[in-house]
Amino acid sequence: MTRIFASLLVLVTLGFAPAAMADEAPLSRSDVETIVREYLLANPEVLEEAFAALQTKRQEEAAVARTASLELYRDALETSEHGAVLGNPNGDVTLVEFFDYNCGYCRRAMDDLDRLIEGDPNLRVVLKEFPVLGQSSMEAAAVSIAVLNVAPDAYAEFHDRLLGGEGQASEDVALQIVSDMKLPRDQITELMRSDKVRDAIQESYEIAQALGLSGTPSYVIGDNVEFGAVGYDALKLRINEARCGATSC
Template sequence: MNRLASALTLAATLAAAQPALAFDITAMSDAEREAFGNEVRGYLLAHPEVLVEVINELEQRNAQAQANGDKALIAANAKDIFDDGWSFVAGNPEGDITVVEFLDYRCGYCRKAHGAVSDLITSDGNIRFIVKEYPILGEQSVLASRFAIAARMVAGDEAYAKISAGFYETFRGDVTDAALRNFAEDLGIDAEAVAARMNDPEVTKIIEDNHLLAQRLQISGTPSFVIGDQLLRGYAPLEAMQGIVAEERS
């Protein structure tokens, strides 16, 4: 503590000598600045736990700033996130918490998240779940999303739900026209009708709009989630998502 006391004494002396400037390190002479720096360095070496406290405080402030920024982004884009007139809605349509997932069917972490999201919706019973088709991993991802969107246009929500889950649970291998045709037939969906709609301008617009929305939300990867007024960028286990839902309810 003697080193800290010396540093504080030096600071007080300088402040008294120049009250208008208070403690202004730029007003120090080179010798004074060196002496002060040595005292601070010595104190930090003797008490490194102070650095841990500073780092923790900085991380907390950064996290809070990020959370506040995310809330503002969600509020500014609420209509497109929660009520765009197109996106598939599952779970409890009247649920008190809305969970929105930006997904890519070729994403391994989306596959991993699928089970956790399903468990969250089933176990909670009061969650409104929205899917945003966000293919970012190449042409096969885009083809898969076009297929899912077109199937919903042709055969409705039930068909879409089967396809969306099926991409994670049963579909294997490359996404090709032939593979998608077999996939549709296995699910009892009219493959020809779906194929005829896959390049529809409306399908293209839905995908483009989701990409633009993701950009505005500063989302660049999948899976990403909007949970209430929080953004979760990346995979999280069931317990973590349950914790965020509980925070939102409180």
């Protein structure tokens, strides 16, 4: 139907017409607009078909662009100095999570990640700070990155306490955890204002923009990107695909 309609539009736009109209004067712009309007009113399903085709085309184009971006940013995703590594640092599959300390879905997804790490001794997890929920999230991320650099062995516990805590994460809340854990607060506070912290957050923003990530949590596993808290089963499926090319290994 759409192809026929498109062909008719080409003919009338060029001043031609079907055989029954061959002896009539060329159609004016107003005539063409009237024909198009009447056709669409009589066949509104054409608009749905065209919109669906446009969506499919855009999704395909986005997928192609995302694949290219994954290759371009692979090292920054998986081996950058700015990412915290959990699980097996030498694992055969890397799962990258973009998260925000004030993201409720990230908090609920903690159990999924813990379960994956506990059940898969060959899984490597990289955490990328992606503070998108306001100034308090930015502050919490700055403290977290500073902890990673000053006291890397304490990072996992700090991360769990801050992400798993109640209420809003902020600089004050994060620094209180630093004090409770007896970490070197002065060093951490000093590093929070450094280029190192800004570079880490900027790297996450740059990668997220290239991959079309707009919220948290988001995951990158092999050549697949998952948006949102998709759950344990979906993440496990992607891990299996990355590891052995099938949904189960």
